Amino acid sequence: MIEKGQSMQKKNHRYERGQALILIALGFVGLVAFMGLALDAGILFTNQGHLRRAIDTAALSAANQFREGQSTTDIENSAKELLSLNMPEIDLSAGTTELHVYTCATDASLCPAAGEPPRKLVRVAANTLVELSFMPVIGIDNYRIHADAISEAASLDLVMAIDTSPSMTYDAACDDGDDDDGDGVDDDCGAGQVGATPDDYLRDPAVCNPLNDCHPFEEVRAAAKKLVDDIYFPYDRVALVTFDRFADTPISLLTCSANPPYDTAAKQKLCVNNALDAMVVADIIDAHGGDPYCTEWDSHSNPAGCMPTNTTEGLRAAGNEFGNGRQEAVWITILLSDGVANAALANRPPSMGPGNTSDWFCPPDSTSPDAWVKPFCQDGDPGTRHAVGDTDYDADDAARDWAEWVGCYNDPAPACTVAGQGAVIFSIGLGNQMTDEYAASGEKLLRFIANVGWDGDPAAANDPCNGVASKLQCGNYYFAETGSELEGIFAAIASRIFTRLTH
Numbered sequence: 001m002i003e004k005g006q007s008m009q010k011k012n013h014r015y016e017r018g019q020a021l022i023l024i025a026l027g028f029v030g031l032v033a034f035m036g037l038a039l040d041a042g043i044l045f046t047n048q049g050h051l052r053r054a055i056d057t058a059a060l061s062a063a064n065q066f067r068e069g070q071s072t073t074d075i076e077n078s079a080k081e082l083l084s085l086n087m088p089e090i091d092l093s094a095g096t097t098e099l100h101v102y103t104c105a106t107d108a109s110l111c112p113a114a115g116e117p118p119r120k121l122v123r124v125a126a127n128t129l130v131e132l133s134f135m136p137v138i139g140i141d142n143y144r145i146h147a148d149a150i151s152e153a154a155s156l157d158l159v160m161a162i163d164t165s166p167s168m169t170y171d172a173a174c175d176d177g178d179d180d181d182g183d184g185v186d187d188d189c190g191a192g193q194v195g196a197t198p199d200d201y202l203r204d205p206a207v208c209n210p211l212n213d214c215h216p217f218e219e220v221r222a223a224a225k226k227l228v229d230d231i232y233f234p235y236d237r238v239a240l241v242t243f244d245r246f247a248d249t250p251i252s253l254l255t256c257s258a259n260p261p262y263d264t265a266a267k268q269k270l271c272v273n274n275a276l277d278a279m280v281v282a283d284i285i286d287a288h289g290g291d292p293y294c295t296e297w298d299s300h301s302n303p304a305g306c307m308p309t310n311t312t313e314g315l316r317a318a319g320n321e322f323g324n325g326r327q328e329a330v331w332i333t334i335l336l337s338d339g340v341a342n343a344a345l346a347n348r349p350p351s352m353g354p355g356n357t358s359d360w361f362c363p364p365d366s367t368s369p370d371a372w373v374k375p376f377c378q379d380g381d382p383g384t385r386h387a388v389g390d391t392d393y394d395a396d397d398a399a400r401d402w403a404e405w406v407g408c409y410n411d412p413a414p415a416c417t418v419a420g421q422g423a424v425i426f427s428i429g430l431g432n433q434m435t436d437e438y439a440a441s442g443e444k445l446l447r448f449i450a451n452v453g454w455d456g457d458p459a460a461a462n463d464p465c466n467g468v469a470s471k472l473q474c475g476n477y478y479f480a481e482t483g484s485e486l487e488g489i490f491a492a493i494a495s496r497i498f499t500r501l502t503h
Contacts, residue, residue: 040132044143047130051147054086059124059151062101065230066122066153069257076101079124090128097128102233110150117326118235118258119500120153154330154497156236157253160224161318163337164217164432165244165308168281170338170431171215171483172202178391205281214281216430219483221276223403227334227490228272233265234258237329238272239321243314244282245293245307245343251275253324284308292352293359303376304357305350307342311335311445312395315402322406322421331423333406334493336450336486340375340442343400363392375441396445400458407452415459416452425453426493431485435470443470443479450477 010326058079065075079101080092090097096321102123106112125148130143138171172180174189180202181188183195188196201207208214239253256262256271284291294303318333325331343360350359362377374380379392385400386393401417408420429435434442451463454475460466464475471479477488 008263020139027127030105033266037134039135040143043133044130044166045144045427047128048145048147050087051126051128051145052149055124055126056151057086057150058082058099058126059149062122062124063151063153065122065251066103066120070103072103072105075103075122077219083126087128091313099124099126099128102454117155119154119328120232120235120407121150122153123148123150128443147333148314155326155328156231156332156497157239157322157325157336158231158236158332159241159244159253159318159321160227161241161333161335162220162224162279163241163244163309163311163314163339164279164282165339166205166284167339167433168217168220169203169205169208169214169309170433174198174200174209183356202314205283209280209283212227216338216483216486217279217281219486220430221279223483223486223490224276225273226487227494228269228276229493231269231272233268237326239318239324240272240279241314241317241321242279243310243317245284245310246345247310247313247317249317249321250278253321282308293350293356295302296357302357302362303342304360305343307362307376307395309337309339309341310343310345310397311337311341312402315399315406315449319402319406319421319423330497331421331424333425333453333496334428334490335446336428336430337424337434337442337446339433340378341395341399342375342377344377344395352367361393361395361398378441382444396441399445400448403449403452404458407449407456407457408458413459415457420456422456423453424476425449427453427480428486428489429477429479430486432481434479440470447474447477450475 061082062075062079065078070078076099079409080099083099084090084092085147092099102110102125104118104121107123110123112118125146127144127146129144130144132140135141135143152275174187177186179186180195180199183197185194186199188194188199193199202211202213202215205214228238234257237257238251238254239255240250242248242250251272258268262268262271289305294306295411296304297306314335314337315333318335322331344362345359346357346361350356360377363379377395379386379394379396381392382396384392388398388401403425404412404416405418405420407425408416408418409422410419412419429443429446429451433438434446447460447463447465451460451465452458454464455462465477468474471481473479478492480486480489
């Protein structure tokens with residue numbers, strides 16, 4: 001009986017050892033399976049991350065192409081190029097990876113709701129097969145992963161503020177060493193005139209405007225129209241401000257927008273170009289005598305109301321346009337001038353009555369009320385900022401104040417004197433009057449304006465132009481010595497438009 005019990009106990013031990021071996025084997029298989037699944041999950045996770053980053057980059061590239069009005073094929077090719085660059089292991093020709101680009105034309109979810117303006121939205125979607133390491137043992141060789149991103153190229157609300165003062169005809173000067181009147185003689189003026197006209201006859205806006213032959217103004221017009229060629233209507237909108245002694249807004253951001261009769265991109269572009277074609281140089285040369293704005297020049301040598309470059313009003317009119325601006329758009333101002341700020345209105349509208357010099361900020365020289373310094377209606381010290389109410393508050397000070405109103409943010413930086421519109425400002429100085437006359441106050445002002453428009457902070461310590469020599473591009477400031485350089489400058493500004501990414 002005892003022997004029988006012992007025999008049964010030995011059998012049970014052998015049976016238990018067999019069960020343990022089976023459990024260990026099963027546990028090992030489970031562990032291997034778990035490790036294999038973890039390995040494949042890691043492969044999928046890593047490839048999903050790579051695909052997501054690649055699609056983000058591809059979507060940004062596609063949006064850049066969309067911003068420039070490229071065809072759907074070009075946009076898709078750009079996205080594929082960036083996808084291949086970021087994931088070189090992918091072979092788009094092998095058929096294992098698919099990439100598609102969608103815009104409003106092919107995906108209704110990217111179109112604006114009724115009554116909303118168009119937006120430059122591009123969706124890039126891709127899927128690819130990922131080869132697995134463990135799952136093939138159970139017949140699963142690969143797994144398809146997906147990623148998509150929506151990129152938005154920023155729509156633009158662009159205001160061009162262009163100086164139309166009489167100095168915009170300076171290329172027809174009588175001391176520039178060329179033959180402006182085509183009679184074969186250079187610089188024949190005054191007593192040395194040859195033929196029916198002097199060499200500087202095209203300096204008179206009354207002569208050159210009808211001929212569309214005011215220079216460098218024609219180069220300004222041509223460069224602005226070339227910029228319009230790069231604008232992507234109807235997504236972008238353009239306003240035009242002109243300023244000389246006063247400012248005018250021939251077209252606002254709403255004028256050529258996507259409503260009848262400007263309900264197509266071609267009509268909107270034509271609307272803007274027509275406004276540019278209609279620009280003329282202001283004909284206020286020799287404004288003394290009989291001019292209600294200029295009453296004290298001859299009798300008291302007081303230039304108030306006589307000066308032709310009111311940069312202040314140009315900035316004010318440009319900033320006012322952003323009351324029509326779209327919150328999702330990038331607000332841009334491009335201000336071009338060829339001279340110093342020498343006019344600023346103290347009262348708007350001007351009284352136009354006797355003694356109307358009080359309508360203008362135009363401080364006298366500190367030593368004598370009748371001894372006016374150049375540049376006119378400036379205190380001769382553009383490096384010193386004055387506040388409204390100070391005797392020396394001048395046209396330069398006023399322009400700086402309004403530049404801050406355009407470029408500072410609504411929650412302004414400490415150096416801002418006012419809360420502003422938060423617009424990006426590019427400034428362009430044209431010709432040597434900006435840099436050679438009157439201690440270069442013109443260029444100093446335009447560099448200040450560009451500094452405000454760089455990051456909404458006018459603090460001198462943040463100025464990208466610090467230490468940069470005169471006549472050189474820095475930050476948002478550009479200089480063109482001649483009108484022929486303007487087209488390249490406008491193109492450079494256009495290329496600096498940026499994009500935003502959303503998922």
